[in-house]
Every structure is written in structure tokens, then in C-alpha cells.
Amino acid sequence: MNKVKKVAAIHDLSGCGRVSLNAVIPILSSMGIQTYPLPTAILSSHTQYEEFSFLDLTDQMPLFMEHWKKLGVEFDGIYSGYLGSPRQIAIVEEFIQTFRNPNQLVVVDPVLGDNGHLYKALDNNMVVEMRELVKSADVITPNLTEMCLLLDKPYKNFLSVEELKEDLLRLSEQGPEHIIVTSIQDKDDLKKTFVVAYSKKTNRFWKVWTNYLPAHYPGTGDTFTSIITGALLQGDSLPIALDRAVQFIQMGMRATFGYEYDSREGILLERVLKSLDAPVQINSYELL
Ligand code: PXL
Numbered sequence: 001m002n003k004v005k006k007v008a009a010i011h012d013l014s015g016c017g018r019v020s021l022n023a024v025i026p027i028l029s030s031m032g033i034q035t036y037p038l039p040t041a042i043l044s045s046h047t048q049y050e051e052f053s054f055l056d057l058t059d060q061m062p063l064f065m066e067h068w069k070k071l072g073v074e075f076d077g078i079y080s081g082y083l084g085s086p087r088q089i090a091i092v093e094e095f096i097q098t099f100r101n102p103n104q105l106v107v108v109d110p111v112l113g114d115n116g117h118l119y120k121a122l123d124n125n126m127v128v129e130m131r132e133l134v135k136s137a138d139v140i141t142p143n144l145t146e147m148c149l150l151l152d153k154p155y156k157n158f159l160s161v162e163e164l165k166e167d168l169l170r171l172s173e174q175g176p177e178h179i180i181v182t183s184i185q186d187k188d189d190l191k192k193t194f195v196v197a198y199s200k201k202t203n204r205f206w207k208v209w210t211n212y213l214p215a216h217y218p219g220t221g222d223t224f225t226s227i228i229t230g231a232l233l234q235g236d237s238l239p240i241a242l243d244r245a246v247q248f249i250q251m252g253m254r255a256t257f258g259y260e261y262d263s264r265e266g267i268l269l270e271r272v273l274k275s276l277d278a279p280v281q282i283n284s285y286e287l288l
Contacts, residue, residue: 005033008038017264020082078104081225096136107139116155116157134150164196165205223267223269
């Protein structure tokens, strides 16, 4: 048994901006979990800057896997995020098959797009492959755009509760135990967004509200899913994990929003990281 839980984190490392491994490692460490980074690429910054250097590490990934296999490493969690090519998705699938064990949490954040659009570096082949990868996961955390891409349905800003429930169920039929969909706007109150989730074992739907701030901070998706991963590995229930992740993002955004600041750097993570040690402040989750 691992003295400290171990998570293989399959993400890129971007120097500038708090995204991917730059968010995953500090968050999981703060939650008492060890990270084994499997870097997919090294960039000078994330791709929302106009220019950046980029070193692809696809060929290194099987070598990391071989070495860890030889060492006999056992992972309590496997967590993948932004992937750059169908080949990288295939490597992640192989990684999961190789290191899978029954008491493990496999989290796939199917990073594909936002606001109804695919990210500019990705194409439809990635969507097709991602639909396969999510079948191997226990937890998936698409935003609304990614949920529509995974289900091959046209993007809509607003969905009724019935439609959302149906979509969550369809995703869960593909395999994952927990489905979490983020970045959903409330048609009746544009100052609010919410997160919904479905848990197969309990057959329950959950919803957590968050106040909308007119700012975009790259990396909040990675921060959100890192906290979900850490919380579930600490033994939290799904709705408590949702509460912790939503509250942390809100706190991080509020700590950042008051400053004149280059938002491309992401939320001021270091200012709020210690709050991950504190118990959940307010239970705001609702049954849907
Ligand atoms: O998930 C955010 C992210 C991760 N990695 C890279 C990115 C971004 C967002 O822009 O560019 C390289």
C-alpha cells in the first residue's frame, strides 16, 4: 500500500500561466497526494498567448511508462488532461490498461473546446478518439461544449433540466461512474453558472451554483478537476468534492479579480492554496 497516495498526471507543462501540471502538482501536493507527472509536451506558455515555444514529448511517453512498469509503481489515481494528438490519446489508453487496478480512480478531463467551439489546435479526429478514451474513465469532467462534442449533438447555451439529465445518463452509459459537467449558464439569471453531476451507483443528480465574474482565467478547468481528483481520493462523496472544487475556484477568482492583472496568468493560486486544508465552508450542493 502506498504511504501517500500516488497519481499519474498526464498533462503538458506550460511555463507561463497556471494551467496543466503547473496547477495539478501544487493542488494534489496540498491535498497530501503525490504526483507522478507524465509530461505530454513542454511549452514556454499555454496556447492562449500569441507566441510560445513547444516541445512535443509524445515519443518519451512510452519510455516513462516502461520505466514505471519496471519499478512496479502502483497508482491510486490516473488523471489525464489536455492532449495534443490522437496518438497521445492512444498512449493514455495503453497507460490505463497497463496500470489499471480495482481500487483506483481514473479521471479523464476530455479537454476539447469551450463556448461552443473546438480549441484551435484540435480537430474532429481528437473528438472521435476522446469518445473512446472516456469509456475507460471512472470520472469525466467535460464542460458543456465538450459534453455536446462527446455526445455528437449541436451546442446550445441553455439546456433544460430534463435534457441535462438525459445527457448525463447517456454519458454514464459509456462507462464512467461519475459524470461532472461544468460551465453551464442559467437562462433565468445570467450572473450565475452551475455545475451538474451524476453518480451511477446512487442514481443521483447534483447541482452546485457559482457566481459569474466577467473574467476568463486559463487553467480553471485543470484546477477544478485536480480538486475533484484529490477530494475523491481523500474519500469525499461526489457532492462534497463538487462543493470543494467550486468554492476553491470562486475564492481564487475573487482573490484575483480585484487587481489590475494579466488574466492570462490564471488565478492567483498561491494565495488560496492553503484553503484546501480547511473543511468545506458552506454546503451549497442541491439534488437536481
Ligand atoms: O487546460 C488548459 C490548457 C492546458 N494546456 C495547454 C493550454 C491550455 C489552455 O489554453 O494551452 C497547452
